[in-house]
Amino acid sequence: MSMPCQLCHISNSFSLMPIKILSVVKPIIDEAVQKMLCSNIAPIGSMGIADLGCSPGPNTLLLISIIIDAIHATSCSSSSTEFRVFLNDLFSNDFNTIFMSLPAFYNQLKEEKGDGFGSFFISAVPGSFYGRLFPAKSLHFVHSSSSLHWLSQVPPGLDCQAAGKALNKGKIYISKTSPQCVLEAYSLQFHKDFLLFLKSRAEEIVGGGRMVLSLMGRSSSDPSTQESCYQWELLAHALMSMVSEVNT
Numbered sequence: 001m002s003m004p005c006q007l008c009h010i011s012n013s014f015s016l017m018p019i020k021i022l023s024v025v026k027p028i029i030d031e032a033v034q035k036m037l038c039s040n041i042a043p044i045g046s047m048g049i050a051d052l053g054c055s056p057g058p059n060t061l062l063l064i065s066i067i068i069d070a071i072h073a074t075s076c077s078s079s080s081t082e083f084r085v086f087l088n089d090l091f092s093n094d095f096n097t098i099f100m101s102l103p104a105f106y107n108q109l110k111e112e113k114g115d116g117f118g119s120f121f122i123s124a125v126p127g128s129f130y131g132r133l134f135p136a137k138s139l140h141f142v143h144s145s146s147s148l149h150w151l152s153q154v155p156p157g158l159d160c161q162a163a164g165k166a167l168n169k170g171k172i173y174i175s176k177t178s179p180q181c182v183l184e185a186y187s188l189q190f191h192k193d194f195l196l197f198l199k200s201r202a203e204e205i206v207g208g209g210r211m212v213l214s215l216m217g218r219s220s221s222d223p224s225t226q227e228s229c230y231q232w233e234l235l236a237h238a239l240m241s242m243v244s245e246v247n248t
């Protein structure tokens with residue numbers, strides 16, 4: 001089946017958006033890493049860094065480069081510090097693609113920074129960030145970009161029929177036509193998920209550690225404005241037309 005061009009357009013803008021976001025967030029990551037290294041939270045012999053919702057995409061390694069640059073830019077890091085970098089995503093993530101790109105990444109780092117770019121031990125931690133992923137007090141810096149808008153599940157009730165009618169028929173998120181109860185269901189699900197995320201990280205991060213999270217926001221308090229829903233409306237529309245193609 002051919003992909004509707006609307007879907008190609010959305011998929012392109014979805015994959016470019018995280019790169020833009022990462023470039024905006026870079027100074028914040030720099031500051032967080034440097035402040036952490038320069039504070040006396042503990043003599044750090046080994047620093048735990050986690051990227052939550054890393055995806056198999058190119059941004060995963062870009063983030064590691066940003067962190068290495070931030071570490072190099074401060075006089076507070078010791079050359080003997082070892083860095084444990086954990087890449088997390090769902091069990092279904094294609095971690096092999098990341099691993100296959102590591103040799104080229106290491107070579108590039110060596111070329112750009114010489115042998116002294118530090119000891120980095122990169123590994124994968126599959127599982128949902130809505131729950132514990134790491135041992136207690138094992139992380140110093142946690143990053144997550146463009147991932148926390150993924151809820152742990154469709155809010156209860158939205159995927160079943162009420163009075164013979166699906167509550168959010170033809171939509172994959174809040175839209176202009178969604179009734180108020182759909183908005184409330186999404187809001188409640190986000191609150192539950194985000195609370196669980198914060199509670200889990202609170203156990204895993206050492207006192208004085210840092211966390212940088214970036215996720216989509218909106219300037220209006222109304223979640224059904226064009227600004228908030230446009231891409232999800234388009235995506236829902238494209239999916240519905242693909243389904244109708246299959247059914248005809």
Ligand SMILES: C[S@@+](CC[C@H](N)C(=O)[O-])C[C@H]1O[C@@H](n2cnc3c(N)ncnc32)[C@H](O)[C@@H]1O
Nearest residue numbers: 018053054055059089090128129145146147150
């Ligand atoms: C839009 S991608 C962002 C990828 C990358 N962080 C970036 O900035 O390019 C969102 C990622 O979050 C992952 N994700 C969604 N829910 C998750 C969860 N509960 N636990 C871990 N990863 C999750 C998805 O599998 C996906 O790879």
